[in-house]
Amino acid sequence: MADDALKNDAYWRDKLSAEEFHICREKGTERAFSGSYCDQKASGTYTCKCCGQDLFDSETKFDSGSGWPSFYQSKNDGSINEHRDQSAMMVRTEIVCAKCDSHLGHVFPDGPAPTGQRYCVNSASLNFVGRVDTE
Numbered sequence: 103m104a105d106d107a108l109k110n111d112a113y114w115r116d117k118l119s120a121e122e123f124h125i126c127r128e129k130g131t132e133r134a135f136s137g138s139y140c141d142q143k144a145s146g147t148y149t150c151k152c153c154g155q156d157l158f159d160s161e162t163k164f165d166s167g168s169g170w171p172s173f174y175q176s177k178n179d180g181s182i183n184e185h186r187d188q189s190a191m192m193v194r195t196e197i198v199c200a201k202c203d204s205h206l207g208h209v210f211p212d213g214p215a216p217t218g219q220r221y222c223v224n225s226a227s228l229n230f231v232g233r234v235d236t237e
Contacts (some may be wrong), residue, residue: 103175118151126152126204129189129196133168137225145234147177148223153202156226157181158221164219166213171228173221174213182221184209197221 114127124130138147148158148171166172166236176182180200187196187208197206206227213220 110152119226122151122226125224129205130224131207132157132170132224132226137170139171139225139228139230140169142171142230144230144232146230148173148228148230150199150202150204150206151227151229152204153199154229155181155199155201157199158223160233164214166222168220168222170207170222171225172213173223174215174217174219176221182206197223199227 111123111127115123118126121130123131125132136190142160142163145160147156147160149156149162156177158175159177162173162175162177164174183200183203184199185196185198187194191216194208194210197209199206204227205224207221207223210220210222211218
């Protein structure tokens with residue numbers, strides 16, 4: 103586990119809004135269709151709200167109709183860890199940032215080709231870095 107994951111609640115409360123802290127550090131969930139990145143179409147990279155690690159490329163984002171930003175693949179192997187989640191009276195696969203252990207959301211096996219995966223992510227756990235047009 104990286105140094106960022108070892109930082110205490112006081113550190114994260116100082117760096118994050120109350121909603122971001124609840125989602126990223128307490129494994130909360132934002133309301134469906136309420137997140138700032140749900141309908142975003144811009145080109146760029148989605149990064150971890152807490153540590154800045156690259157997580158998803160906009161090229162892998164798709165409209166799942168779920169109400170949360172959805173991606174069919176992570177940007178880099180090893181950027182996301184998966185854990186069995188038995189909360190909310192169901193079994194799911196939680197996804198967290200591999201660098202700082204921030205809760206991102208869940209992954210489901212009902213996404214599009216080529217992976218068949220749907221990474222369902224809370225907007226509050228992400229930042230977006232747009233691509234600069236170099237032409």
